[in-house]
Amino acid sequence: MKLPFRKKEKQVKPKKEKKKKVKTVGKRKKSVVFLWILLLSSLTFGIYKNFTAIDQHTIHERETVESHIVDTTAIESFTRNFVKDYYTWENESEALEERTEKLTDYLTEELQSLNTEMIREDIPTSASVQNINIWSVTEETENTFSVVYSVQQKITEDKDSSFTNATYRIVLYQDEQGNLVITQNPTLWDSPNKSDFIPEQVDSDESVETETAEEITEFLETFFASYPTATEQELTYYVKNNALPVIKKEYTFSELINPIFQEQDDQVKVWVTVKYLDESTKAIQLSQYELILEKDNNWIIVE
Structure with a gap:
C-alpha cells in the first residue's frame, strides 16, 4: 500500500544576529600610561615623605660642651x-x-x-x-x-x-x-665675707641599740688614742680601704665629744668630735669626723 505523497515544506533558517562591537581600552593608550605614571609618582612621593618625616623626628641636635681647664x-x-x-x-x-x-x-x-x-x-x-x-x-x-x-x-x-x-x-x-x-x-673691690649658711644638724635617730653604741664608743676611744702615732701597718687593724691617713703627730687623746650614731643597712654611720692635746703647741686640737663602721669579727672603719 502506497503512502500518500507529502510535499516537504521548506524550512526557514533563523537569521544570525550580528555581533555587537565592543570597544576595548588598550593598555598602551596614552591616558592609561599617564594614570599609571601619576599613581607610581604619588606612591614614590608618599614613601619619600614618610622616611624623611621619620628622620626629622629621630635626629636631634646635641651640643657638646668641652671642659676648659686653665692653669692659673x-x-x-x-x-x-x-x-x-x-x-x-x-x-x-x-x-x-x-x-x-x-x-x-x-x-x-x-x-x-x-x-x-x-x-x-x-x-x-x-x-x-x-x-x-x-x-x-x-x-x-x-x-x-x-x-x-x-x-x-x-x-x-x-x-x-x-x-x-x-x-x-x-x-x-x-x-x-x-x-x-x-x-x-x-x-x-670687695672681698668675700662670712656666709650665713647653717649646715643641717644631725641627731641620733635611735636606730642603733644602746649596747651597739657602747661597743662602737669603746672601739673609737681605743682607736683615736693610738691613731696620731699609728703606723700604716697598725692602722690596718682599725681602718679598711685607707679610709683615714697616717698623720704621725704627737697628740694626746682626751675624749670623744657628742658622738652621734645612725644605722644604715648593715653599717653604722658616726659623727664625732675628737679632743686632743697638741704636745708641741700645748693647745687643744678638736678634729671632726664622719665615719662609717661595720662589724665582721670586730668593728672596723670602712669609710
Whole structure:
C-alpha cells in the first residue's frame, strides 16, 4: 500500500544576529600610561615623605660642651710679685726710683705713666707688705683674666706704725707664650665675707641599740688614742680601704665629744668630735669626723 505523497515544506533558517562591537581600552593608550605614571609618582612621593618625616623626628641636635681647664699658677705668682713691689715703698728718692723701675716688669706703658703720681717724692710714709690673699682668678675673655686680691700693709710714719688692709681687682693679659702684663690698674673691690649658711644638724635617730653604741664608743676611744702615732701597718687593724691617713703627730687623746650614731643597712654611720692635746703647741686640737663602721669579727672603719 502506497503512502500518500507529502510535499516537504521548506524550512526557514533563523537569521544570525550580528555581533555587537565592543570597544576595548588598550593598555598602551596614552591616558592609561599617564594614570599609571601619576599613581607610581604619588606612591614614590608618599614613601619619600614618610622616611624623611621619620628622620626629622629621630635626629636631634646635641651640643657638646668641652671642659676648659686653665692653669692659673703663673697668674697667681705674677700677681703676688706685683703686689709686693707695688705696695712697698720708702720715703727716699733712690728707693722710689728703684720701685718705679720694678713696676715696668708688670704694667703696660700707659699704666706706668699713670702710676708715676702714686708715690710723691715728698711722701712722709714708708710701706711694706705683710700678707697677700688671692680670692679669685676669672677668665674674662680669651687670654684676659681678672684677679681679686687683698693686701695687708704696714705703714710707718716717723716712729709710728699701723696696719691697713684693702681689696683690689686687676686685669691681666696672657699671650700664647705665657707672658703676662697688667692692663688695668688696681681698682678697689670687695672681698668675700662670712656666709650665713647653717649646715643641717644631725641627731641620733635611735636606730642603733644602746649596747651597739657602747661597743662602737669603746672601739673609737681605743682607736683615736693610738691613731696620731699609728703606723700604716697598725692602722690596718682599725681602718679598711685607707679610709683615714697616717698623720704621725704627737697628740694626746682626751675624749670623744657628742658622738652621734645612725644605722644604715648593715653599717653604722658616726659623727664625732675628737679632743686632743697638741704636745708641741700645748693647745687643744678638736678634729671632726664622719665615719662609717661595720662589724665582721670586730668593728672596723670602712669609710
